[in-house]
Amino acid sequence: MSDRRAHAWATAIVAAGGLLAAAVAWWTGRANGEWRTLLIGLTAYVATGLLVARWGMEVYGWRGALGSVALTAFTPAVLGAAAAPALFAGGAATPMLATFAQLAAGYALMRCLLDPTAQWALVAGLTIAVAPVGAVEHTAVVLSGLAVFSIVLIACRAMTAERCEVRRRVARASAVAVGMAWLVALVLVLLIAAASDLPSAGEYTRRVPGSAGIMWAAAVESPAALPPYDGGSARAAWLASAPIAALLLAAVRPWRRQRRYTDAGWLAALLCLGIPAWFLADRGGVCATPFAALLAGACWDASRSARARRAATAVAALQALAALLVWPRYPGAARPYAGLPTVPSVVRAETAS
Numbered sequence: 001m002s003d004r005r006a007h008a009w010a011t012a013i014v015a016a017g018g019l020l021a022a023a024v025a026w027w028t029g030r031a032n033g034e035w036r037t038l039l040i041g042l043t044a045y046v047a048t049g050l051l052v053a054r055w056g057m058e059v060y061g062w063r064g065a066l067g068s069v070a071l072t073a074f075t076p077a078v079l080g081a082a083a084a085p086a087l088f089a090g091g092a093a094t095p096m097l098a099t100f101a102q103l104a105a106g107y108a109l110m111r112c113l114l115d116p117t118a119q120w121a122l123v124a125g126l127t128i129a130v131a132p133v134g135a136v137e138h139t140a141v142v143l144s145g146l147a148v149f150s151i152v153l154i155a156c157r158a159m160t161a162e163r164c165e166v167r168r169r170v171a172r173a174s175a176v177a178v179g180m181a182w183l184v185a186l187v188l189v190l191l192i193a194a195a196s197d198l199p200s201a202g203e204y205t206r207r208v209p210g211s212a213g214i215m216w217a218a219a220v221e222s223p224a225a226l227p228p229y230d231g232g233s234a235r236a237a238w239l240a241s242a243p244i245a246a247l248l249l250a251a252v253r254p255w256r257r258q259r260r261y262t263d264a265g266w267l268a269a270l271l272c273l274g275i276p277a278w279f280l281a282d283r284g285g286v287c288a289t290p291f292a293a294l295l296a297g298a299c300w301d302a303s304r305s306a307r308a309r310r311a312a313t314a315v316a317a318l319q320a321l322a323a324l325l326v327w328p329r330y331p332g333a334a335r336p337y338a339g340l341p342t343v344p345s346v347v348r349a350e351t352a353s
Contacts (some may be wrong), residue, residue: 125184
C-alpha cells in the first residue's frame with residue numbers, strides 16, 4: 001500500500017470515529033449548548049488520530065500505523081472525551097485537547113533528541129508550553145510528568161545509541177537539546193503571563209466583590225449542590241477509561257533492536273504521562289491511549305506471522321464493533337451533568353441577580 005493510500009485510510013478511520021463522537025454530542029444535546037467546547041474536542045480528536053498515524057508510519061509503515069490509529073480512534077473513552085467536556089469548578093475542560101498536547105510534546109521531544117537542532121528544540125519548547133492546556137487543575141502534574149519524561153528520555157537516548165555514536169556525546173547533546181526546549185517553554189510562559197491580564201486560578205470559582213456577576217462561570221455555586229461521592233462509581237469510571245485492547249496488544253508486542261529508542265520512549269511516555277493522568281482523573285486513561293496504541297502497533301510487524309497479524313486485526317475490529325454496540329453510552333458521555341446546572345444557566349442566574 002502506498003503512503004498516500006495509507007494516509008487516506010487513516011483519515012477515513014479518524015473521520016468515522018469523529019462521526020460517532022459528533023452523534024453522541026447531538027444525542028446528549030451538547031451540540032447546541034456547548035458547541036465551542038465540542039468543536040475543540042472534536043478537532044483535538046482528529047489531530048490526535050492524524051499524529052498517531054504520522055508517527056506510526058515513520059516507525060512501522062502502513063500496517064502498524066493503521067492498527068494504532070484504529071485502536072486510538074475507536075477506544076470508547078476517547079470517543080466519550082471527544083464528545084463531552086469534563087465538569088470542573090470553573091467550567092468545562094477538554095480531555096482530548098490535553099491528550100493531543102501531551103502526545104505532541106512527546107513526539108517533539110523524541111524527535112528533538114534524534115535530531116538535536118534549534119528548530120526541533122523550538123518546536124519541543126512550544127509543545128511543552130501548551131501541554132497543560134486542557135488539564136485544568138492537574139497542570140502541575142502534567143508539567144512534572146513532562147520533566148520526568150524528559151530526564152528519562154535523555155537516558156533512553158544515551159543507552160540506545162548506535163555503535164558508531166559515543167554515548168557520552170549523545171547524552172550531552174540530548175541534555176542540551178532538552179534544556180533548550182524547556183528554556184523556550186519558560187520564555188513563552190513568561191511572555192504569555194506578562195502580556196495577559198487573566199485572573200488567577202482561584203478567581204475562576206469565587207465572586208468578585210462589587211461585580212454584577214461572577215468571573216467566567218462556576219458550574220456549581222455551593223458544595224451542597226454536588227451529588228454525594230460514590231467511590232464505586234469513581235472506580236468504575238477509572239476502569240472504563242482504560243484502553244484495554246491497546247494495553248493487551250502492547251503486552252504481547254515484539255521488541256526489535258532497530259527501534260529500541262522509539263520503543264523505550266513510548267514506554268517512558270506511557271509511564272510518565274499517561275499512567276499518572278489515568279490515576280488522577282476519571283477519564284485520565286484517554287491520555288494513555290495514544291501511547292499504548294503506538295506500542296501495540298508493533299503487533300502488525302511485517303516480520304510477524306500472518307496469523308499473528310490477523311489476530312491483532314481481529315482485536316482492533318472487536319474494539320471498533322464494541323464502540324458501535326455501546327453507542328452512545330461512552331464513558332463521560334452521559335446526559336449533560338446528571339442534573340447539575342449547566343454553565344450558561346448559572347451565568348444567566350448570577351448576572352440577573
